[in-house]
Amino acid sequence: MPEISIVDTKNIIRAIKLKYKVDLGSFQLNTLRYKLDRILSDQHLQYPDILITRLIEDSEFYSELIDNIYSSDIELFRDPEFWSEFSGILSEQIIINTEQVNFLLPVCSNGFELYSLMIFLEEKAFFDKSHITVLYNSSTADKIHSSNTGFKISHLGLENFSKLFPDTEMEKYFFNKGNQYFFRKEKMSLIKKSKHEILTGKIKNKYQIIFFRDRLINFEASTQEQIIKKLSASLVKNGVLILGYRENPGKFIRNSGIFETIDETNRIFRKIV
Amino acid sequence: MSKIIVIGGSAGSFRIVSKILASIPAKYPFPIVVCMHRLRNIRSCFVETLSINSNFRIKEVFDKEKIQASTAYIAPANYHLYINFGKSFSLSVEPPVNHSRPSIDMTMETAAEVYLDEVVGVLLSGANNDGARGMKKIHENGGATLVQDPDTCEISTMPKSCLQLFTPTYVLDVETIIEIILNLDV
Numbered sequence: 001m002p003e004i005s006i007v008d009t010k011n012i013i014r015a016i017k018l019k020y021k022v023d024l025g026s027f028q029l030n031t032l033r034y035k036l037d038r039i040l041s042d043q044h045l046q047y048p049d050i051l052i053t054r055l056i057e058d059s060e061f062y063s064e065l066i067d068n069i070y071s072s073d074i075e076l077f078r079d080p081e082f083w084s085e086f087s088g089i090l091s092e093q094i095i096i097n098t099e100q101v102n103f104l105l106p107v108c109s110n111g112f113e114l115y116s117l118m119i120f121l122e123e124k125a126f127f128d129k130s131h132i133t134v135l136y137n138s139s140t141a142d143k144i145h146s147s148n149t150g151f152k153i154s155h156l157g158l159e160n161f162s163k164l165f166p167d168t169e170m171e172k173y174f175f176n177k178g179n180q181y182f183f184r185k186e187k188m189s190l191i192k193k194s195k196h197e198i199l200t201g202k203i204k205n206k207y208q209i210i211f212f213r214d215r216l217i218n219f220e221a222s223t224q225e226q227i228i229k230k231l232s233a234s235l236v237k238n239g240v241l242i243l244g245y246r247e248n249p250g251k252f253i254r255n256s257g258i259f260e261t262i263d264e265t266n267r268i269f270r271k272i273v
Numbered sequence: 274m275s276k277i278i279v280i281g282g283s284a285g286s287f288r289i290v291s292k293i294l295a296s297i298p299a300k301y302p303f304p305i306v307v308c309m310h311r312l313r314n315i316r317s318c319f320v321e322t323l324s325i326n327s328n329f330r331i332k333e334v335f336d337k338e339k340i341q342a343s344t345a346y347i348a349p350a351n352y353h354l355y356i357n358f359g360k361s362f363s364l365s366v367e368p369p370v371n372h373s374r375p376s377i378d379m380t381m382e383t384a385a386e387v388y389l390d391e392v393v394g395v396l397l398s399g400a401n402n403d404g405a406r407g408m409k410k411i412h413e414n415g416g417a418t419l420v421q422d423p424d425t426c427e428i429s430t431m432p433k434s435c436l437q438l439f440t441p442t443y444v445l446d447v448e449t450i451i452e453i454i455l456n457l458d459v
Contacts, residue, residue, distance in 0.1 A: 006386070030355040030383055031365045038367070073368040078351070080314050160314055217336045217352075217364045224337070245316065246349045246364055248336045
């Protein structure tokens with residue numbers, strides 16, 4: 001059982017709100033709790049009260065905690081069935097008579113969804129037609145874009161890559177250093193990036209495709225609706241929102257009349273108004 | 274409060290879970306949650322295969338879905354599955370636990386917190402110790418714990434890990450597990 005109870009989790013939320021005016025109450029409680037438990041263990045802290053004290057006294061530790069909370073363990077080409085089907089959907093239903101496509105990846109955490117999209121677009125010869133903007137919180141942008149940091153690609157990620165692109169060498173996109181693969185950064189300069197907090201920040205521009213897979217699940221149901229409305233406002237007419245295949249699109253997508261479903265299984269929705 | 278059955282299994286358990294679900298009649302009153310280790314990058318055909326011989330409603334969980342009676346809920350590939358207060362599910366992509374996502378422990382622990390002594394935990398064949406902690410939590414909260422007899426398992430590591438941690442309510446063969454599940458009181 002995690003060392004942190006639901007009550008502890010609520011105490012931590014309360015303490016952070018009091019000190020930093022940030023409300024983590026919009027996060028799904030069990031998800032937040034298991035994240036905090038992992039942090040407690042990684043930091044070798046014995047009790048949740050000690051975690052609270054440290055959070056209040058050490059703002060750098062607090063920032064790292066927030067980064068951790070927004071992070072996820074999404075692997076390279078997560079859900080390869082989606083990627084197999086996405087090529088056809090993209091060319092036949094989304095990019096029609098369009099010369100340029102603007103993608104948005106909000107709440108980008110560990111880089112692998114971005115790398116997956118970039119590799120996919122390159123392999124399918126869409127990259128030169130695409131503009132990609134990623135929205136990160138705080139230090140994640142540095143980790144993903146820096147040439148000095150990399151991420152260890154999991155065995156599952158390697159398997160997914162090989163399955164989708166059996167004729168492509170990993171080395172085309174990654175170089176190996178120690179036990180980590182680093183993404184070749186030549187094309188990262190084409191990626192626009194911006195620090196952004198999904199709950200309070202505004203999204204300035206409008207986009208044709210918003211990639212938001214397995215990010216909604218981190219939030220409570222009512223917050224999910226708020227986020228969907230915000231993302232909806234950032235889509236152009238006929239723009240497309242893509243969620244994770246087990247995510248719940250919610251009442252706004254289903255009932256507002258603003259969206260139609262392009263692909264129910266792959267959770268792809270088009271804004272028609 | 275209604276009972277809930279939470280079944281965990283890994284290597285060697287698919288056949289058993291199929292058998293259990295094939296034995297459940299369509300109007301069985303309780304929800305059943307199945308958390309099985311499965312290939313993380315394959316999402317199709319799992320539920321369809323389980324449904325072939327079953328009259329019971331079997332579906333894969335969506336995030337924030339409400340838990341309803343007379344349904345078997347399958348943890349989707351490559352997500353952790355939690356049970357929330359308010360009797361709904363949520364999914365997460367937190368790192369694997371015991372190299373597993375979904376983690377049987379996480380599902381069982383959260384079920385134990387919400388359903389208390391109304392949980393019936395079932396742990397089947399498997400090759401790691403996932404589920405042992407979750408079953409212990411169910412036991413501590415007054416729920417019933419049924420462990421597949423290690424001698425009847427394809428791979429006995431999972432049940433044995435559980436038996437090393439605490440003494441469950443029963444250690445049984447599959448047929449008796451099915452009988453108990455079918456005869457639970459409302």
